Amino acid sequence: MGSPGPIAMSLHATARWLGMEENALRETIRKTAIVSILIGLLIPPFLLNLGVAIKGRLSYLSQGFSPFRELLLCQQWTLFGYVVPFNFTIQFEVELRDGRVVVLRDLVKERAGKWQPVLFHNERKTQLNLYANRPALRHYFEYLIWLNEIDPSQVVHRTIYLRYRDVLPRNKATAAGTYFDPESKYVLDQF
Amino acid sequence: MQTRLNEFFFGPDKTPWTVIRVGGALLILATLLLMGISGNYERLYGHYGMLPRRVAVDTVYWPGFLFLIKTDPAWIWRIYWVTVAAAFCLAIGLWTRVAAALTFFLYVAMVQRNLISFNGETGILAFALFTLIFAPWPQRFSVDHLLLKKPLPHRPEIWAARFLQFNVCMMYLFTTLAKFAGQWDLGTGEIWYHITLSDWFRFSSIEWLRNPWVCLIAVHGSLLVEGSFAFLVWTGLRLPLVLLLMVLHASIIVLFDNALTFFNIAAMIVLCGFLETGDLDRIRRFFERSRDKSR
Numbered sequence: 001m002g003s004p005g006p007i008a009m010s011l012h013a014t015a016r017w018l019g020m021e022e023n024a025l026r027e028t029i030r031k032t033a034i035v036s037i038l039i040g041l042l043i044p045p046f047l048l049n050l051g052v053a054i055k056g057r058l059s060y061l062s063q064g065f066s067p068f069r070e071l072l073l074c075q076q077w078t079l080f081g082y083v084v085p086f087n088f089t090i091q092f093e094v095e096l097r098d099g100r101v102v103v104l105r106d107l108v109k110e111r112a113g114k115w116q117p118v119l120f121h122n123e124r125k126t127q128l129n130l131y132a133n134r135p136a137l138r139h140y141f142e143y144l145i146w147l148n149e150i151d152p153s154q155v156v157h158r159t160i161y162l163r164y165r166d167v168l169p170r171n172k173a174t175a176a177g178t179y180f181d182p183e184s185k186y187v188l189d190q191f
Numbered sequence: 192m193q194t195r196l197n198e199f200f201f202g203p204d205k206t207p208w209t210v211i212r213v214g215g216a217l218l219i220l221a222t223l224l225l226m227g228i229s230g231n232y233e234r235l236y237g238h239y240g241m242l243p244r245r246v247a248v249d250t251v252y253w254p255g256f257l258f259l260i261k262t263d264p265a266w267i268w269r270i271y272w273v274t275v276a277a278a279f280c281l282a283i284g285l286w287t288r289v290a291a292a293l294t295f296f297l298y299v300a301m302v303q304r305n306l307i308s309f310n311g312e313t314g315i316l317a318f319a320l321f322t323l324i325f326a327p328w329p330q331r332f333s334v335d336h337l338l339l340k341k342p343l344p345h346r347p348e349i350w351a352a353r354f355l356q357f358n359v360c361m362m363y364l365f366t367t368l369a370k371f372a373g374q375w376d377l378g379t380g381e382i383w384y385h386i387t388l389s390d391w392f393r394f395s396s397i398e399w400l401r402n403p404w405v406c407l408i409a410v411h412g413s414l415l416v417e418g419s420f421a422f423l424v425w426t427g428l429r430l431p432l433v434l435l436l437m438v439l440h441a442s443i444i445v446l447f448d449n450a451l452t453f454f455n456i457a458a459m460i461v462l463c464g465f466l467e468t469g470d471l472d473r474i475r476r477f478f479e480r481s482r483d484k485s486r
Contacts, residue, residue: 031197038200038353045358045361046361049361053368053369054368069252070254070299071321072303072314072317072318075314075362077314077364077366078366080362081367081368081370081374082373084389087390108230111230117449119228120229121225121452123450124448124450126235126307126308129308130307136241136242139241143239143241167385170381179388180388
């Protein structure tokens, strides 16, 4: 058997200095390390959400924590409190050099037919994420052009429309006899 | 104080890890299955998908780079099948820790490849899978124990469950705070009126669901349950509160669009992190007593 290493030696000396059993000290170190790591893992999401929920002076807390965000261990739970204030669909339209206007279709989704609500069960969330992310919306537009087999060099204008219906407040809805405003079309992006 | 703290983090673990492990793994397998057969996997993560590889190399976080390493478009399908295999091993409890770590990383890598696919269940599954890496091992109903004959841990400690529980508490606490600070105006409950008229709601044609009293109860009831959960779950109200929240999530699955189904299943799975193995018996005894009283 070899002689004990420097860590074991110092552990032995520390335990003797503290008047503890070596095993008890080892156990205390293990438990302290576990609790410290647990707290260390919980602090980033706690501070992030605190910074977002309590705006003003504490909003700086919501910055940083990149390594945790990259591993999806720093979630912004406050997002669950958000409700979309209107019903919407996004429409993608291209104008070609020959003057034709084509509404682009997502052929992958259409292929699912009546199974679309099951196979693309998360699609509403995808659309919501796209609505909130302009660069992603533009990339999706290019994907649809490719999917619809349109030569990108023939496209002169790309327009993204938001078709939406506002929900009327209760008193207005009673007076109007309907719950919804007429559908509106709004240019979300043009390039 | 020290003893209580020691008991809180290192007391005996009675968490039904098998339910969390199997539930989480099956949810990931279902997600992969639906994305795989629909073409949505290629659409979201393909080299020529909605975030093409040439753009993604400059925008994704490092776990997503796994999908970009090779220029071959078939590469993403190799990752797909490895993820399926890892999630399957996790579901049956084969090489559980390694399977949990692999599933966690591959799932995170997939979501980071295109953050447009990020949503509520993604966040929940991420911390649930991460916890499973450190959860007591092997579990009673797992291949590791039943076939590979790995002995059950002598005295499993509860600290891994505490990590899961704190995350769940934060989820409900901060959701409630955001609702208070945002559109969820107290006193009226009109946000529920709007919700019942959204495209996400299955039963928009049912008028009584928009009755002002229903609005008031739906909004304030959910705020009360969610907001108090983080504090009351540590008291004797733990079991009824967890069951109540599970019922709330199950109701959301029924009332709302399919887009909320997986999220609510994920929430119910992590709520199991607050249950103990003897709770089923407690529930059974409760119903037996109620039946005896009614006779």
